[in-house]
Amino acid sequence: xxxxxxxxxxxxxxxxxxxxxxxxxxxxxxxxxxxxxxxxxxxxxxxxxxxxxxxxxxxxxxxxxxxxxxxxxxxxxxxxxxxxxxxxxxxxxxxxxxxxxxxxxxxxxxxxxxxxxxxxxxxxxxxxxxxxxxxxxxxxxxxxxxxxxxxxxxxxxxxxxxxxxxxxxxxxxxxxxxxxxxxxxxxxxxxxxxxxxxxxxxxxxxxxxxxxxxxxxxxxxxxxxxxxxxxxxxxxxxxxxxxxxxxxxxxxxxxxxxxxxxxxxxxxxxxxxxxxxxxxxxxxxxxxxxxxxxxxxxxxxxxxxxxxxxxxxxxxxxxxxxxxxxxxxxxxxxxxxxxxxxxxxxxxxxxxxxxxxxxxxxxxxxxxxxxxxxxx
Amino acid sequence: xxxxxxxxxxxxxxxxxxxxxxxxxxxxxxxxxxxxxxxxxxxxxxxxxxxxxxxxxxxxxxxxxxxxxxxxxxxxxxxxxxxxxxxxxxxxxxxxxxxxxxxxxxxxxxxxxxxxxxxxxxxxxxxxxxxxxxxxxxxxxxxxxxxxxxxxxxxxxxxxxxxxxxxxxxxxxxxxxxxxxxxxxxxxxxxxxxxxxxxxxxxxxxxxxxxxxxxxxxxxxxxxxxxxxxxxxxxxxxxxxxxxxxxxxxxxxxxxxxxxxxxxxxxxxxxxxxxxxx
Numbered sequence: 001x002x003x004x005x006x007x008x009x010x011x012x013x014x015x016x017x018x019x020x021x022x023x024x025x026x027x028x029x030x031x032x033x034x035x036x037x038x039x040x041x042x043x044x045x046x047x048x049x050x051x052x053x054x055x056x057x058x059x060x061x062x063x064x065x066x067x068x069x070x071x072x073x074x075x076x077x078x079x080x081x082x083x084x085x086x087x088x089x090x091x092x093x094x095x096x097x098x099x100x101x102x103x104x105x106x107x108x109x110x111x112x113x114x115x116x117x118x119x120x121x122x123x124x125x126x127x128x129x130x131x132x133x134x135x136x137x138x139x140x141x142x143x144x145x146x147x148x149x150x151x152x153x154x155x156x157x158x159x160x161x162x163x164x165x166x167x168x169x170x171x172x173x174x175x176x177x178x179x180x181x182x183x184x185x186x187x188x189x190x191x192x193x194x195x196x197x198x199x200x201x202x203x204x205x206x207x208x209x210x211x212x213x214x215x216x217x218x219x220x221x222x223x224x225x226x227x228x229x230x231x232x233x234x235x236x237x238x239x240x241x242x243x244x245x246x247x248x249x250x251x252x253x254x255x256x257x258x259x260x261x262x263x264x265x266x267x268x269x270x271x272x273x274x275x276x277x278x279x280x281x282x283x284x285x286x287x288x289x290x291x292x293x294x295x296x297x298x299x300x301x302x303x304x305x306x307x308x309x310x311x312x313x314x315x316x317x318x319x320x321x322x323x324x325x326x327x328x329x330x331x332x333x334x335x336x337x338x339x340x341x342x343x344x345x346x347x348x349x350x351x352x353x354x355x356x357x358x359x360x361x362x363x364x365x366x367x368x369x370x371x372x373x374x375x376x
Numbered sequence: 377x378x379x380x381x382x383x384x385x386x387x388x389x390x391x392x393x394x395x396x397x398x399x400x401x402x403x404x405x406x407x408x409x410x411x412x413x414x415x416x417x418x419x420x421x422x423x424x425x426x427x428x429x430x431x432x433x434x435x436x437x438x439x440x441x442x443x444x445x446x447x448x449x450x451x452x453x454x455x456x457x458x459x460x461x462x463x464x465x466x467x468x469x470x471x472x473x474x475x476x477x478x479x480x481x482x483x484x485x486x487x488x489x490x491x492x493x494x495x496x497x498x499x500x501x502x503x504x505x506x507x508x509x510x511x512x513x514x515x516x517x518x519x520x521x522x523x524x525x526x527x528x529x530x531x532x533x534x535x536x537x538x539x540x541x542x543x544x545x546x547x548x549x550x551x552x553x554x555x556x557x558x559x560x561x562x563x564x565x566x567x568x569x570x571x572x573x574x575x576x577x578x579x580x581x582x583x584x585x586x587x588x589x590x591x592x593x594x595x596x597x598x599x600x601x602x603x604x605x606x607x608x609x610x611x612x613x614x615x616x617x618x619x620x621x622x623x624x625x626x627x628x629x630x631x632x633x634x635x636x637x638x639x640x641x642x643x644x645x646x647x648x649x650x651x652x653x654x
Contacts, residue, residue, distance in 0.1 A: 057553055077556045084557045090550035094572040104558030155558060
């Protein structure tokens with residue numbers, strides 16, 4: 001975890017209660033200088049409250065927030081070395097783009113010449129050159145967001161906070177802005193802290209993600225770890241789509257483990273789990289990591305699952321649902337035990353989805369390194 | 377004449393019955409005013425028959441010292457009442473919008489009381505109040521208008537507060553937070569973000585307060601001292617003898633004055649801005 005970089009933000013045992021409701025429950029985490037940090041969680045999990053506490057709009061009930069080595073407990077928002085891009089963008093409607101972007105510099109007494117240069121530079125950065133005299137009501141949502149971005153970046157903050165920056169944009173624009181934000185962060189080198197409920201957004205932009213659930217950090221990890229090595233059922237389920245089966249740990253050695261899942265079958269893993277023998281565990285299996293076969297290809301299936309002992313990592317079922325998404329097709333397959341498992345299959349050729357259809361009997365297998373054992 | 381397009385369902389203004397209805401409404405509302413203005417140019421002592429055009433009643437009205445004094449008094453009171461109501465009303469609105477405090481509902485209700493209470497009751501209340509206080513009536517101008525001005529502020533500021541409050545409801549608080557985030561102090565955020573947002577409602581509130589104060593008769597009648605006659609009270613006393621074109625002329629001047637003021641305010645702020653207030 002620690003790469004020797006000094007954390008720019010240290011959150012120390014921070015809790016926030018509104019009356020009887022605990023929005024943030026004893027969270028501690030470090031945000032490193034220059035990283036793109038994402039707070040990910042469902043609505044109402046406390047992620048926005050945490051962001052607002054960093055910005056200074058909410059005061060922690062307990063704990064402290066340290067920004068760049070300085071305790072922020074008594075520092076009001078207008079004195080903090082952070083700037084925020086609000087969910088509604090909060091562009092001042094009665095000011096044109098230049099005045100909006102230059103507002104912070106103007107009130108802090110920066111000279112007119114410098115303000116002009118820095119505003120021009122910031123507008124260039126967010127690709128809004130030529131819009132200087134536009135009023136906000138003459139701009140699209142995406143353009144207004146760029147104004148809000150420029151308005152914050154022009155202050156050269158140590159940390160830029162973004163509250164659900166992409167939630168109001170349409171799908172195409174969102175995908176484009178994801179890349180642009182990451183690119184921008186790379187260019188300016190400022191630490192970005194973003195709040196989002198959208199896992200795609202988090203996975204595509206973040207250097208590290210803190211998954212927040214009910215006011216607590218469920219897992220803090222880089223995006224790929226979060227997806228491939230979720231720490232618990234909440235993270236596995238919230239990030240991406242997943243099949244979860246309950247089971248019992250029957251074998252646990254340094255280089256192999258086995259779980260007996262009544263719903264799915266015998267699971268074999270090519271690594272140890274370090275859980276108590278006979279413990280109640282959960283198996284998480286991503287839909288895209290399951291291979292589908294026509295039942296007749298029994299030999300091929302066995303050959304494919306050869307990294308596990310006979311009878312492990314195999315399942316049979318009947319296709320009960322299908323949804324064609326263009327690039328992939330999702331299958332809901334009823335297992336012999338009655339449970340439903342979801343499998344996604346890339347459409348590598350135009351007619352792939354015709355191979356399997358409703359009520360077909362199918363076989364499945366997965367590799368021994370695909371299932372994840374979850375202890376909670 | 378055959379290329380007329382068909383009347384679409386929502387094109388009410390192209391329907392004859394709608395047009396005549398609007399016309400009748402206008403006539404009902406404005407005919408008395410138009411008659412009043414026309415007869416201010418009538419060359420006759422009485423307001424019954426048209427005897428020819430003249431401007432002499434305007435001359436007479438403007439030379440009538442007590443009438444001019446009443447007009448100046450009215451405008452002064454209206455101006456003072458407007459400015460003070462604007463400040464108190466806007467602050468009250470911001471307070472009610474921004475803060476939570478005990479008995480907030482009570483404060484809110486009490487504040488709009490002057491709108492609900494019949495004017496005659498307010499008038500009597502003020503009469504007793506100022507008499508009990510032994511409020512001096514022999515002060516020099518404009519201090520002799522203080523009692524009336526205070527009374528006017530009482531019933532004007534709730535209107536300002538109401539209009540401003542309505543406007544505040546549409547304020548995006550993130551804008552204020554954004555200003556502070558960019559380094560603004562509480563006062564700078566108020567001046568640069570909140571004030572521009574409520575400006576249309578301040579203009580609308582000022583117009584309301586000004587016209588309410590200018591034409592108030594009942595409350596003024598009870599609070600005016602012997603030497604502090606306002607325009608409506610003066611007109612009333614003149615009418616008690618007979619409605620001469622002089623009264624018409626004075627009224628016409630007042631109408632033109634208020635219309636001009638409203639026009640300037642709308643021009644300055646934009647009709648849209650004020651309409652959005654409500």
